[in-house]
Amino acid sequence: MPLNIKDLVKYVEENDWAFTQGHRLCPGCNAPLAAKWATVVAKALGYEPVVGAATGCLEVSTTIYPYSAWNVPYVHNAFENVAATISGAESAYRSLKNRGKIKTDKPVKFIAFGGDGGTYDIGLQSLSGAIERGHDFVYILYDNEGYMNTGNQRSGSTPPGAETTTEPVGKAKPGKIQFKKSIFDIIAGHEGVYAATAATSEPFDFMAKMQKALEFEGPAFISILAPCVRFWRIPESTGPEVTKLAVESKYWPLVEYDRGIYKITKKPRTFKPVKEYIQKLGKYKKLMSLYNTDELMAEIQEYVDAKWDRLVALEEISQNKPLRK
Amino acid sequence: MPVRLETTGAAAVAHAMRQINPDVVAAYPITPQTPVVEYFATFVANGEVDTVMVPVESEHSAMSAVVGSAAAGARTMTATAANGLALMVEIVYIAASYRLPIVMPIVNRALSGPINIHCDHSDAMLVRDSGWVQLFCENHQEAYDMTIIATKLAENEKVLLPVMVNLDGFITSHGADSFEMLEDEKVREFVGTWEPKYPLLDIAKPVTHGSIDMFDYYFEHHRQQEEGMENAYNIIPEVFAEFEKLTGRKYDYLDLYKTEDADYVMVVVNSTASTAKYVVDEYREKGIKVGLVKPWVFTPFPKESFKNALNGKKAVVVLDRAMSFGKEAPLYTLVKSSLYDISEKPAMGSFVYGLGGRDVTPHMLREAFDAAINGELELDKQKYLGLRD
Ligand SMILES: Cc1ncc(C[n+]2csc(CCOP(=O)(O)OP(=O)(O)O)c2C)c(N)n1
Numbered sequence: 174m175p176l177n178i179k180d181l182v183k184y185v186e187e188n189d190w191a192f193t194q195g196h197r198l199c200p201g202c203n204a205p206l207a208a209k210w211a212t213v214v215a216k217a218l219g220y221e222p223v224v225g226a227a228t229g230c231l232e233v234s235t236t237i238y239p240y241s242a243w244n245v246p247y248v249h250n251a252f253e254n255v256a257a258t259i260s261g262a263e264s265a266y267r268s269l270k271n272r273g274k275i276k277t278d279k280p281v282k283f284i285a286f287g288g289d290g291g292t293y294d295i296g297l298q299s300l301s302g303a304i305e306r307g308h309d310f311v312y313i314l315y316d317n318e319g320y321m322n323t324g325n326q327r328s329g330s331t332p333p334g335a336e337t338t339t340e341p342v343g344k345a346k347p348g349k350i351q352f353k354k355s356i357f358d359i360i361a362g363h364e365g366v367y368a369a370t371a372a373t374s375e376p377f378d379f380m381a382k383m384q385k386a387l388e389f390e391g392p393a394f395i396s397i398l399a400p401c402v403r404f405w406r407i408p409e410s411t412g413p414e415v416t417k418l419a420v421e422s423k424y425w426p427l428v429e430y431d432r433g434i435y436k437i438t439k440k441p442r443t444f445k446p447v448k449e450y451i452q453k454l455g456k457y458k459k460l461m462s463l464y465n466t467d468e469l470m471a472e473i474q475e476y477v478d479a480k481w482d483r484l485v486a487l488e489e490i491s492q493n494k495p496l497r498k
Numbered sequence: 499m500p501v502r503l504e505t506t507g508a509a510a511v512a513h514a515m516r517q518i519n520p521d522v523v524a525a526y527p528i529t530p531q532t533p534v535v536e537y538f539a540t541f542v543a544n545g546e547v548d549t550v551m552v553p554v555e556s557e558h559s560a561m562s563a564v565v566g567s568a569a570a571g572a573r574t575m576t577a578t579a580a581n582g583l584a585l586m587v588e589i590v591y592i593a594a595s596y597r598l599p600i601v602m603p604i605v606n607r608a609l610s611g612p613i614n615i616h617c618d619h620s621d622a623m624l625v626r627d628s629g630w631v632q633l634f635c636e637n638h639q640e641a642y643d644m645t646i647i648a649t650k651l652a653e654n655e656k657v658l659l660p661v662m663v664n665l666d667g668f669i670t671s672h673g674a675d676s677f678e679m680l681e682d683e684k685v686r687e688f689v690g691t692w693e694p695k696y697p698l699l700d701i702a703k704p705v706t707h708g709s710i711d712m713f714d715y716y717f718e719h720h721r722q723q724e725e726g727m728e729n730a731y732n733i734i735p736e737v738f739a740e741f742e743k744l745t746g747r748k749y750d751y752l753d754l755y756k757t758e759d760a761d762y763v764m765v766v767v768n769s770t771a772s773t774a775k776y777v778v779d780e781y782r783e784k785g786i787k788v789g790l791v792k793p794w795v796f797t798p799f800p801k802e803s804f805k806n807a808l809n810g811k812k813a814v815v816v817l818d819r820a821m822s823f824g825k826e827a828p829l830y831t832l833v834k835s836s837l838y839d840i841s842e843k844p845a846m847g848s849f850v851y852g853l854g855g856r857d858v859t860p861h862m863l864r865e866a867f868d869a870a871i872n873g874e875l876e877l878d879k880q881k882y883l884g885l886r887d
Contacts, residue, residue: 221701223570223698223699223701225566232710233710236706236708236709236710237709237710237712238709238710238711238712238715239709239715241706241709243704243706244704245704246698246699246700246701246704246705247698247704247705247706247707247708248566248569248570248698248706248707248708249707249708249709249710250562250565250566250589250592250708251562251588251589251592253558254558254559254562254589257554257558257559257560257562257563257566258562258563258565258566259566260552260554260559260563260566261522261524261552261562261563261564261565261566261567261568261569261570261574262566262567262569262570262698262699263566264522264524264550264552264563264566264567264572265521265522265550265566265567265568265570265571265572265574265698265699266570266699267550268521268522268548268549268550268572269521269570269571269572269699271548271550272521272548274571275699276700276701276702277701277702279701281699281701298555298556298558298559299555299556299558299559299562301555302554302555302556302559303559305555306552306553306554
């Protein structure tokens with residue numbers, strides 16, 4: 174049964190949030206939306222979430238000793254190892270359950286949160302290993318396209334031309350040149366996995382995917398585009414507005430992958446040009462002031478079009494053809 | 499009845515792990531630790547233990563998973579060596595600061611580079627400040643015993659620190675020797691069960707593990723960690739005594755071999771001590787009073803025991819199987835500093851030996867003893883045994 178809005182409202186009215194207010198994330202930050210939605214869905218569905226977090230904004234801002242914004246069990250270990258850490262906790266759960274040492278009858282679910290640095294870059298090996306081993310956990314990547322906790326350094330997720338402090342836009346070099354990695358495809362490449370993309374503009378799409386991820390027996394992954402308003406240089410209130418445009422411009426398609434089968438979960442009837450999305454982002458201001466970006470815009474447009482066409486084709490050819498059981 | 503097994507040191511350690519039957523083992527293979535993992539994996543595959551084994555993709559993930567598992571409240575073990583330990587180091591420190599009673603046999607091997615797979619103690623010395631208790635073992639029996647002892651010590655409520663059990667790569671891990679193995683039930687009874695106070699998996703009492711700890715608390719927490727280490731120092735003799743009651747085998751901070759009336763004493767850890775005992779006996783036959791100190795406990799460093807053992811000796815030679823480039827060798831520096839305020843200070847000599855698995859012969863050990871006996875020791879001048887010119 175998919176979770177409906179009535180049940181969710183009822184749950185929230187009658188219970189504490191698993192992820193509470195009072196944390197120190199910046200006003201307008203989109204990361205806590207992911208944390209809040211993911212844990213409330215788990216709770217409302219009757220699971221007991223156990224949370225892990227990688228070093229990053231979400232972690233440092235929610236657990237400043239002696240305070241904690243987490244009303245559920247939580248563990249942070251280091252930057253690059255949240256997947257391995259949660260895989261250890263999940264293994265402990267299996268072992269202790271088998272030995273009759275777990276007190277709760279409710280199903281316990283393990284949820285790991287990581288930023289794009291902790292996922293695309295330094296934590297990729299740990300995540301890949303945990304997925305390959307088939308641990309039963311949900312990994313949520315809040316993708317803000319840079320190392321924001323440490324002041325906006327480049328990551329493997331930073332799009333070309335966006336201003337960062339480690340590849341700043343200058344007169345001789347237009348900032349980062351490389352395109353983003355496709356983390357969704359990397360995760361899908363593990364095959365025996367549920368993977369999805371989501372955006373903060375689409376809470377119900379996210380929640381439906383979270384439910385699937387929780388119900389999936391094995392590793393599940395959701396990457397949610399979650400702007401850092403500060404370093405994207407956008408007004409505090411506009412995070413979801415911006416991610417809406419990202420979806421509508423094919424910059425961030427909403428898709429799902431389930432053991433070989435692709436599905437696009439939102440197909441806009443008409444698409445906005447990707448330039449419209451990019452122009453909203455202050456992190457491109459410097460590039461646009463120093464360079465003629467027509468060529469780059471055209472290249473990105475061509476890229477997102479090709480990506481979209483590829484997804485449509487994948488959806489079609491993978492229909493009813495799971496790779497794994 | 500205990501049985502005598504004729505086998506490798508790796509198998510001895512794996513048997514101790516089998517008898518402990520931890521909830522979770524996460525490990526990654528590296529020579530010469532690999533057979534420990536292989537033996538244990540076979541016990542799992544054959545259903546001799548019901549441990550959940552996590553065959554991780556690296557040592558960094560091994561230590562990370564072990565931290566997640568122990569924080570969850572499970573009795574958890576891993577094992578590694580050299581480069582594997584070096585890859586883990588970041589999380590090795592975290593494990594200690596989270597007060598997780600993890601047990602980790604280290605099958606000592608030289609750190610790269612250049613790459614080398616053979617025995618020395620550079621790996622153990624790399625993590626001597628990480629907050630783990632460090633035990634050292636001469637042979638199969640000690641490696642087996644200390645793995646069991648480590649579990650009980652680590653989980654003591656006043657200690658709650660992870661423990662490393664060091665045994666020499668190849669020499670102990672792959673050499674065949676006999677050791678006495680206790681009955682499974684006796685081991686299980688001895689180690690008991692661990693009842694963690696704040697496990698992650700106590701859903702009714704949600705706890706945050708691994709907060710960010712700023713200038714207002716980090717310092718106090720580290721002071722508490724040091725208190726755990728002080729408690730470990732005080733509780734080690736209790737655990738040893740209990741183990742002696744069970745087995746008749748007596749352990750202490752230091753293994754003292756003919757030191758009582760000795761004039762010249764050698765200090766060395768692990769398997770080289772066996773050769774050194776043989777050499778001590780040779781000198782004794784000639785009427786020369788030499789002795790040997792072999793620390794079983796390296797961290798917490800048993801300063802008092804060193805003072806008592808070495809006060810009034812004519813000379814002490816400390817053998818290190820690791821270097822601390824540009825500084826005194828690690829064991830030497832600690833032994834020397836522990837003797838700072840004794841009344842009758844011995845002459846001191848520092849000898850580095852056996853790096854990268856260089857064979858250690860009785861002849862080399864005689865060289866060190868002879869230097870002591872002939873009054874040729876030069877304070878703080880680091881000498882080398884078995885080094886080609
Ligand atoms: C091994 C290691 N290297 C570097 C750091 C420094 N560091 C902490 S958080 C961070 C960036 C995190 O970026 P991301 O994962 O994208 O999360 P965000 O800060 O954007 O939430 C870095 C570089 C660290 N803590 N550990």
